[in-house]
Amino acid sequence: MRRTRKSYAWLMVSLTFVTVLATACSDSPQHSVPDDNPAKPKLTYWAELNGNAGSVKPSFLEVPFFQEWQKRTGVQLKFIQPPTNQAKEAINVLLASGDLPDMMEYEWNQFPGGPVKAINDGYIIRLNELIDQYAPNLKKYLSEHPDVDKQIKTDDGSYYVFPFIRGDDQLRTYQGPIVRKDWLEELGLQTPTTIAEWHAVLQAFKEKKGVEAPLTFLGVPNTLFGIEGGGFVGAFGIKKGFYVDQGHVKFGAAEQGYKDFLTTFRQWYAEGLIDKNIATVDTKTMDANMISGRSGATIWNAGAGLGKWQPLVEDKDKKAMFEAAPYPVLKKGDRPKFSQRSYAYEGTGGVAISSKSKHAEEAAKLLDYGYSPEGHMLFNFGVEGISYKLVNGYPTYTDLILRNPDKLAPAQALAMYSRSSYFGPFVQDVRYMEQFYTLPQQKKAVQIWSDTDVDSNILPQIPKTELENAELSSIMNDVTTLVDEMSLKIILGVESPDTFDSYVSQLKALKIDRAIQIQQQALERDRKR
CATH class of the missing domain: 3.40.190.10 (Periplasmic binding protein-like II)
Incomplete structure (x- = not known):
């Protein structure tokens, strides 16, 4: 393979992700909120900022959703943000350093050797006991959806992430x-x-x-x-x-x-x-x-x-x-x-807890919030009265999202206040899509693209x-x-x-x-x- 890789290099020399990765990771933005409660631990969270959010705000803590998540859970977060489109390279540098954050949002099912190896190599921890004790909302959802439960476990039955789950078949295309x-x-x-x-x-x-x-x-x-x-x-x-x-x-x-x-x-x-x-x-x-x-x-x-x-x-x-x-x-x-055609769970947006975390219990409780009734609404619709209103019990996006006064596209505005249009530790709600697709050609698109034999x-x-x-x-x-x-x-x-x-x-x-x-x-x- 040495000759193959060498001959490939000249073709890919212009690719932007071929950078000096160690430098990129050390220079990547790391932001935190003021520590006004020293007795409460501040947890570290490694993740790539979604492109729609990143096109408006450059860092996690400038995005209203992440401010609100911390406010509601009482957990302060320090975000470690790899360069855009370099998550795979950056995670390798991070793992090699041995200096791991409390949580890492990544496609762990794509880890070389699989998530079991990531656990056995001491990068992330098996979550079964933590979920049993500190994640009642996720535990309840999985017990009610055994087909999804099977997808997010390893062959030996280990849970390894707090997963992103598509909550309806309509969301898979x-x-x-x-x-x-x-x-x-x-x-x-x-x-x-x-x-x-x-x-x-x-x-x-x-x-x-x-x-x-x-x-x-x-x-x-x-x-x-x-x-x-x-x-x-x-x-x-x-x-x-x-x-x-x-x-x-x-x-x-x-x-x-x-x-x-x-x-x-x-x-x-x-x-x-x-x-x-x-x-x-x-x-x-x-x-x-x-x-x-x-x-x-x-x-x-x-x-x-x-x-x-x-x-x-x-x-x-x-x-x-x-x-x-x-x-x-x-x-x-x-x-x-x-x-x-996506799976209900396909690995993207899952959050693992690192083996180096001294706050695994707090991390599990924070991540479980997204599966609670209140967290479900925040992750999918944002803040009531700001990004959505309840109309006859239906969470309806406001003009801040659908007709943004600052001319943000709905995808950009929604990424400011929720995570429904991309990934994270929660169950995606089909009511997001019913409104997010405001244009008639969007609704028609899903029907056209779904009309295939892909499930077979x-x-x-x-x-x-x-x-x-x-x-x-x-x-x-x-x-x-x-x-x-x-x-x-x-x-x-x-x-x-x-x-x-x-x-x-x-x-x-x-x-x-x-x-x-x-x-x-x-x-x-x-x-x-």
């Missing part, structure tokens, strides 16, 4: 293709549904409208990140990662369909239809592309995408209009096989043993590097699609078949539970 509807109408085109139709639309945007980067999507934190939910690549019958095909686990990037996808994107890139900065597009860049008209199509969220961009473009051009498009297929009339093909959230996790992580570390390197090389035209068979041979040498076997045996074990 929130992302998909988005296109400029007004441009389609201007050019006499229909909303694209097939790869061929998408090609024609992007060509028209380029040639007839002079659009610089017709299709843009996230390339950060890793190559092709924006299409990992199944956009475009799903038209070829596969996902980039693991999926289930008639009960059998497969790895999409090793399938023939992935070669066909890369060949298509190679052509589109050569024709100038895909953003030339494919490897470095982050959320801020994508926002700028879509708002400025540099791009006319992408894959992103109903809230942070449609809801954020529409009022901004409409303010400048009354005719400007975004709309959702179906996940593309190859043959007209076919039903999409894949789309973005998604790989369930399956706990694995420590040994399985360790072996899988070791394999996939090298596999992911190779996949990302090869994908980018073929799309950019550096390598020919004819090298695909050789690349698959390399994947097999890196034991991708063993990784598939691990996933398969975990799936079969889970089915017997």
